[in-house]
Amino acid sequence: MPPHPSLKMKPERRTRLFAAATREFTELGFEQASLNKIISEVGMSKSSFYHYFGNKTELFEQIFAQTLAPITKIAEAFQPEILTKDTFWPGILMASKGGGKFFASQPEIFNVGRMFHRNLNEPNGICAEMMASPLALVSRILEHGKTIGTIRNDLPTSLLIEVAMAMGMAIDGWAVENIQSNSKNAFEDFNEKVVGMFINVLSPKP
Amino acid sequence: MPPHPSLKMKPERRTRLFAAATREFTELGFEQASLNKIISEVGMSKSSFYHYFGNKTELFEQIFAQTLAPITKIAEAFQPEILTKDTFWPGILMASKGGGKFFASQPEIFNVGRMFHRNLNEPNGICAEMMASPLALVSRILEHGKTIGTIRNDLPTSLLIEVAMAMGMAIDGWAVENIQSNSKNAFEDFNEKVVGMFINVLSPKP
DNA sequence: GATATTGTGGACCGATCGGTCCATTCATAT
DNA sequence: ATATGAATGGACCGATCGGTCCACAATATC
Numbered sequence: 457m458p459p460h461p462s463l464k465m466k467p468e469r470r471t472r473l474f475a476a477a478t479r480e481f482t483e484l485g486f487e488q489a490s491l492n493k494i495i496s497e498v499g500m501s502k503s504s505f506y507h508y509f510g511n512k513t514e515l516f517e518q519i520f521a522q523t524l525a526p527i528t529k530i531a532e533a534f535q536p537e538i539l540t541k542d543t544f545w546p547g548i549l550m551a552s553k554g555g556g557k558f559f560a561s562q563p564e565i566f567n568v569g570r571m572f573h574r575n576l577n578e579p580n581g582i583c584a585e586m587m588a589s590p591l592a593l594v595s596r597i598l599e600h601g602k603t604i605g606t607i608r609n610d611l612p613t614s615l616l617i618e619v620a621m622a623m624g625m626a627i628d629g630w631a632v633e634n635i636q637s638n639s640k641n642a643f644e645d646f647n648e649k650v651v652g653m654f655i656n657v658l659s660p661k662p
Numbered sequence: 663m664p665p666h667p668s669l670k671m672k673p674e675r676r677t678r679l680f681a682a683a684t685r686e687f688t689e690l691g692f693e694q695a696s697l698n699k700i701i702s703e704v705g706m707s708k709s710s711f712y713h714y715f716g717n718k719t720e721l722f723e724q725i726f727a728q729t730l731a732p733i734t735k736i737a738e739a740f741q742p743e744i745l746t747k748d749t750f751w752p753g754i755l756m757a758s759k760g761g762g763k764f765f766a767s768q769p770e771i772f773n774v775g776r777m778f779h780r781n782l783n784e785p786n787g788i789c790a791e792m793m794a795s796p797l798a799l800v801s802r803i804l805e806h807g808k809t810i811g812t813i814r815n816d817l818p819t820s821l822l823i824e825v826a827m828a829m830g831m832a833i834d835g836w837a838v839e840n841i842q843s844n845s846k847n848a849f850e851d852f853n854e855k856v857v858g859m860f861i862n863v864l865s866p867k868p
Numbered sequence: 869g870a871t872a873t874t875g876t877g878g879a880c881c882g883a884t885c886g887g888t889c890c891a892t893t894c895a896t897a898t
Numbered sequence: 899a900t901a902t903g904a905a906t907g908g909a910c911c912g913a914t915c916g917g918t919c920c921a922c923a924a925t926a927t928c
Contacts, residue, residue, distance in 0.1 A: 464904090488693055491886065501907050502887075508905095512886065611855060614840070618832040619859070626828035630821045649817060653825070656862040670874090697916065707877050708917080714875095718916065 462508040462518055472498045474519050475564070482571040486516060486582065513582060516575075520586060523568040531590055536597040544606040548597075549651045553644070566632055594620065601658070608660040616658060623653065668714040668724055678704045680725050681770070688777040692722060692788065722781075722788060729774045730792075737796055742803040750812040754803075755857045759850070772838055800826065807864070814866045822864060829859065 462470060476497045480489040491512050495505050509515050539547050576583045598616055601607030607616070627650055635646065668676060682703045686695040697718050701711050715721050745753050782789045804822055807813030813822070833856055841852065 485691070485694075488691075490884080492884080501905095503889085503908075504906055506887070612840070615833070615836045618836045619829055622828040622832035623825055623863075626824040627821070630824045634818070634820065652867065653863050656867075657829075657859050661858065661862075696914080698914080709878075709919085710876055712917070 460514075460518055460521075462514075465508055469498070469500075473500065473515075474522070477515055478519060478564070478567050478571050481516060481519075482567060482574050486512075486575045491515075516582060519568060520572065523565050524572060524586075527565075528586075528590055531593050534593065536593070536600045539600065539604070539606075541604050541606055544601060544604065545651070545655055548654075549648065552651055553647060570629065570632065591617070598658070605660060607658050610661065619657060620654060623657070627653075666720075666724055666727075668720075671714055675704070675706075679706065679721075680728070683721055684725060684770070684773050684777050687722060687725075688773060688780050692718075692781045697721075719788060725774060726778065726792060729771050730778060733771075734792075734796055737799055740799065742799070742806045745806065745810070745812075747810050747812055750807060750810065751857070751861055754860075755854065758857055759853060776835065776838060797823070804864070811866060813864050816867065825863060826860060829863070833859075 465473075473494070477489075477494045480494050480497075484490075491505070492502075494515075495502065505515075509518070534551065572583060572586075576587060594617055595613060598607050598613050598620075602609050602613070631646070635643070671679075679700070683695075683700045686700050686703075690696075697711070698708075700721075701708065711721075715724070740757065778789060778792075782793060800823055801819060804813050804819050804826075808815050808819070837852070841849070
């Protein structure tokens with residue numbers, strides 16, 4: 457893959473464009489988002505935009521590529537099969553904290569993540585593709601957890617995935633709007649409680 | 663409130679219109695749904711439509727009024743304050759089963775419910791209004807549960823609401839697509855497990 | 869059968885959409 | 899100074915949107 461043409465843009469301009477686009481995509485969803493509004497917001501003309509991007513979709517994809525793709529790389533390197541009955545949940549918790557740090561280090565990633573979530577169910581299927589490998593990872597984690605007895609076996613994995621994803625998104629959305637305190641303790645406490653909720657739902661029931 | 667003009671339509675035609683609209687609204691969301699497509703699908707002209715409806719929004723609202731409003735009436739009559747420590751979760755389970763029966767008795771309500779969920783986050787705010795009282799009810803249930811010690815007190819109610827709602831929607835969506843067996847036993851089992859998941863997440867933690 | 873009311877087809881409207889096109893400007897390298 | 903390619907402004911395109919309007923058809927009332 458050759459480098460994307462938009463990388464030739466003046467970085468500051470590219471950043472402002474991406475910020476405006478992220479806001480618009482998040483608020484309205486991909487289809488409903490107005491490309492006209494995005495570019496007029498940053499004072500860019502149609503021809504300039506189409507000089508750097510083939511179409512609206514490419515803008516979306518480039519934002520993803522710049523901020524979220526590195527995370528999926530990390531996630532792909534994660535080997536759930538290594539986890540044992542004793543290390544399973546601590547491993548998840550550690551990964552969660554690590555991910556949290558990564559997120560905290562570049563805050564705009566929160567917004568991109570929300571944009572991503574917001575558009576998962578759009579009929580264009582852009583996100584569905586990008587989500588394929590992370591989804592497969594979650595599936596692997598849950599299936600492995602079932603074999604070693606740390607994940608409940610009485611409900612289908614597909615349901616557990618849906619529920620876990622929905623919980624994660626809900627918690628993330630709530631956190632973005634309600635946690636402004638940067639108190640590190642509070643954040644760690646919260647993180648542990650969140651993982652606790654997943655344990656409550658997903659671990660085997662008597 | 664005078665009766666809505668659309669009630670004068672030939673019932674069979676109204677039903678077909680509502681079915682097509684529900685499908686479109688569910689698949690694409692309110693804004694993205696094409697009114698042109700809906701009416702052409704049922705062979706109705708623009709003028710006919712606007713003879714019975716003031717605008718696109720009224721169509722959405724009428725579908726809601728016809729199928730979901732009765733449920734919210736029932737929900738509003740529900741008095742969570744009556745529940746005690748012993749009757750809390752059994753009461754919820756019973757209500758859940760009752761609701762399930764009501765749903766099962768008129769299957770198209772599933773589709774309308776999904777349409778409703780699908781559009782909750784749309785920026786038009788139509789659903790947000792309709793959702794106000796059900797949301798308030800959930801809030802009352804959780805707050806009351808906190809005072810009698812059946813709901814965990816270590817996390818804010820607003821977060822618990824978000825998580826519970828997200829779980830419910832995820833489970834509902836999964837069930838609609840994956841439960842076709844009409845085996846009554848299987849359904850009751852599933853219902854109990856679902857309530858169990860809510861108990862796992864929401865009940866107090868040591 | 870004449871009259872009034874209700875229902876209907878379809879052309880039309882302004883707005884907005886994503887996307888194209890081209891003439892001009894700007895920067896850079898020789 | 900000039901040639902060259904990248905960058906830009908802005909008019910324009912066809913399509914689609916929700917919604918309006920009016921002339922005509924159907925139905926009901928007398």
